[in-house]
Each structure stands twice: as structure tokens, then as C-alpha cells.
Amino acid sequence: MDYWLMKSEPDVFGINDLNRQKRAVWDGVRNYQARNFLRAMKLGDLVFFYHSNTDVPGIVGLCRVSKTGVVDPTQFDHKSRYYDPGSSKDNPRWWTVEVEYLKTFPKQIPLSTLRAKFSPAELRLVQKANRLSVMPVAAAVAKKILALAK
DNA sequence: GCCAACGTTGGC
DNA sequence: GCCAACGTTGGC
Numbered sequence: 001m002d003y004w005l006m007k008s009e010p011d012v013f014g015i016n017d018l019n020r021q022k023r024a025v026w027d028g029v030r031n032y033q034a035r036n037f038l039r040a041m042k043l044g045d046l047v048f049f050y051h052s053n054t055d056v057p058g059i060v061g062l063c064r065v066s067k068t069g070v071v072d073p074t075q076f077d078h079k080s081r082y083y084d085p086g087s088s089k090d091n092p093r094w095w096t097v098e099v100e101y102l103k104t105f106p107k108q109i110p111l112s113t114l115r116a117k118f119s120p121a122e123l124r125l126v127q128k129a130n131r132l133s134v135m136p137v138a139a140a141v142a143k144k145i146l147a148l149a150k
Numbered sequence: 151g152c153c154a155a156c157g158t159t160g161g162c
Numbered sequence: 163g164c165c166a167a168c169g170t171t172g173g174c
Binding site: 031032128129130131 | 166167168169
Binding site: 130 | 160161
């Protein structure tokens with residue numbers, strides 16, 4: 001089982017939205033590196049839910065991969081901001097996963113704390129100007145993050 | 151294939 | 163709201 005981190009803007013789709021829905025297709029990722037990580041995810045992998053573009057960015061909870069190999073439906077939706085005219089149903093360009101809600105941490109782990117605790121080599125999130133929205137988290141780092149969340 | 155222009159991300 | 167970093171686009 002592997003660990004990952006995925007970013008979302010709470011104004012668009014936050015941990016509370018996932019809590020309400022329980023399961024959600026993680027749509028809208030339009031970056032090839034991020035997509036490749038999404039395709040590498042396995043059923044049962046754990047995903048840290050990160051809030052970006054907000055007052056205090058940070059890890060707010062945990063979810064689990066509940067379905068793999070999902071074709072992102074928004075790429076075919078003309079009305080979606082994620083519509084991609086270059087993709088075809090025969091050979092879809094954007095793949096993702098479905099995740100299920102597990103928990104919201106009793107206290108958020110702010111980006112500032114993550115920067116203090118982990119080096120850029122340990123955790124890609126804290127690399128300078130990191131814009132990747134989906135990234136792997138090493139198991140040893142993930143365990144430390146889980147300890148911080150208590 | 152190069153690279154300037156442009157758009158987006160996301161912290162601050 | 164600003165702006166640095168980065169990815170993508172498109173002319174040549």
C-alpha cells in the first residue's frame with residue numbers, strides 16, 4: 001500500500017464536501033505528471049487531503065482510493081472548464097481515481113509545520129514553487145504525518 | 151526544435 | 163492582489 005497527497009481548493013472541493021459525498025471522482029487534473037501518479041494508484045492506497053489556495057494551506061484529512069482507472073468524465077464535457085478537445089473516447093487522455101472519505105484530522109497540519117518537519121527531498125510538497133497537485137509520499141514520511149495529526 | 155508569449159498555480 | 167515558477171502553445 002502506498003501513500004499519496006492530493007491538493008484541492010476548499011472553495012471548490014474541500015474535505016467537508018468529500019465527507020458529505022463519502023466518495024468522489026477526483027476530476028480536473030490536467031497535468032501529465034500528476035495524471036501518471038493517479039494511474040499508478042492502487043485500490044486501498046491512502047491519500048492525504050491537502051487544502052491549497054486558502055488562509056492556512058495544509059493537510060486536513062485522509063481518504064482512500066476506492067476505484068482505479070477512472071476516465072475523467074469532465075474531459076468530454078463541453079461545458080466543463082476541464083473540457084479537452086484534444087482527447088477522444090477511444091483514447092482518453094485524462095485518467096483519475098475515485099476516493100472515499102476516511103477522516104478529518106482533529107487539527108490541520110499547516111504547510112508551515114510540514115516545512116519545519118520535512119526537507120524538500122523527503123516531501124515534494126515543500127519543494128520551492130511546487131505546483132504538482134498529486135504526489136507520492138514515502139511511507140516513513142506518511143507515518144510521521146499521521147503522528148502529527150493526532 | 152527553439153523560444154517568446156501566455157495562462158495557471160498557489161503561497162504570501 | 164501580487165508575483166515567481168512552471169507548463170503549454172504556437173510562430174518561425
